[in-house]
Amino acid sequence: MEFNMENKVVVITGAARGIGFAIAEAFAKNRATVVIIDIVAEAVEKAVSKLESSGYTAFGYIGNVTDSAGIEALFAKIIQTHTKIDCLINNAGITRDNLVLRMKEEEWQMVLDINLKGSFICSQKAFKHMMKARCGCIINITSVIGIMGNAGQANYAASKGGLIAFTKSCAKEFASRGIRVNAVAPGFIETEMTASLSDEIRAEYAKVIPLQKMGSPLDVANLCLFLASDSASYISGQTIAVDGGLTMH
Numbered sequence: 497m498e499f500n501m502e503n504k505v506v507v508i509t510g511a512a513r514g515i516g517f518a519i520a521e522a523f524a525k526n527r528a529t530v531v532i533i534d535i536v537a538e539a540v541e542k543a544v545s546k547l548e549s550s551g552y553t554a555f556g557y558i559g560n561v562t563d564s565a566g567i568e569a570l571f572a573k574i575i576q577t578h579t580k581i582d583c584l585i586n587n588a589g590i591t592r593d594n595l596v597l598r599m600k601e602e603e604w605q606m607v608l609d610i611n612l613k614g615s616f617i618c619s620q621k622a623f624k625h626m627m628k629a630r631c632g633c634i635i636n637i638t639s640v641i642g643i644m645g646n647a648g649q650a651n652y653a654a655s656k657g658g659l660i661a662f663t664k665s666c667a668k669e670f671a672s673r674g675i676r677v678n679a680v681a682p683g684f685i686e687t688e689m690t691a692s693l694s695d696e697i698r699a700e701y702a703k704v705i706p707l708q709k710m711g712s713p714l715d716v717a718n719l720c721l722f723l724a725s726d727s728a729s730y731i732s733g734q735t736i737a738v739d740g741g742l743t744m745h
């Protein structure tokens with residue numbers, strides 16, 4: 497997919513691998529200045545050198561989305577180096593699956609902290625800069641699980657459902673400042689997060705997905721590109737699924 501992202505600074509959290517890296521690669525290919533934030537130092541280095549060796553412009557920073565002071569300092573550094581943030585993509589996310597009766601409070605808290613609070617922390621820092629510029633866009637990577645729920649994933653579903661409500665609230669709060677906020681809800685996407693699923697579970701999922709297959713990280717990246725582009729300038733507060741038709745409203 498081609499969009500002109502020249503002179504756009506795009507910050508993507510959790511982008512050292514998986515869907516986040518595919519998003520980084522797609523924006524870099526479209527000439528954006530890509531800024532990767534991830535908690536795993538070696539993975540950040542590897543991701544940036546992979547993009548640079550393809551001739552793209554990419555920068556990597558080690559950061560934990562739950563560390564408010566660290567993220568504030570990091571965003572200030574990004575502004576100082578790149579002068580602005582046109583788009584923030586809150587992609588960092590984890591799972592700690594368990595049935596509700598067996599779930600440890602730490603499993604609940606960790607997932608809510610990284611998936612939901614982490615997105616709030618990064619958004620708050622980005623909004624401050626975007627408000628001054630009176631433009632910008634934020635894309636929150638939620639999940640179909642936040643729409644449908646899933647047995648064994650109550651913590652993840654709550655975090656991703658919360659992210660959808662957060663998206664709508666921010667879209668309303670910042671619309672008058674020229675800032676758009678949307679959510680992308682991937683279905684079952686082939687990444688390291690889903691690599692541990694057995695062939696049987698994959699076959700079960702494929703049966704309920706109308707397009708009968710798992711998606712690729714690029715499918716998600718393509719929607720992010722569109723939502724960040726000027727072609728989506730009248731779209732805000734939406735949650736758009738990339739799920740082969742799994743969820744239909």
Ligand SMILES: NC(=O)c1ccc[n+]([C@@H]2O[C@H](COP(=O)([O-])OP(=O)(O)OC[C@H]3O[C@@H](n4cnc5c(N)ncnc54)[C@H](O)[C@@H]3O)[C@@H](O)[C@H]2O)c1
Nearest residue numbers: 510514515534535560561587588589639682684685687689
């Ligand atoms: N893979 C799927 O099928 C699928 C489906 C729906 C939604 N999602 C969502 O898409 C996003 C990316 O998923 P993925 O499959 O690429 O996962 P992944 O595990 O492959 O990648 C997640 C990245 O986030 C980073 N990260 C984790 N905690 C962090 C923190 N505290 N601060 C900064 N970075 C941190 C990890 O180091 C990793 O690089 C997640 O939010 C996930 O919930 C994935």
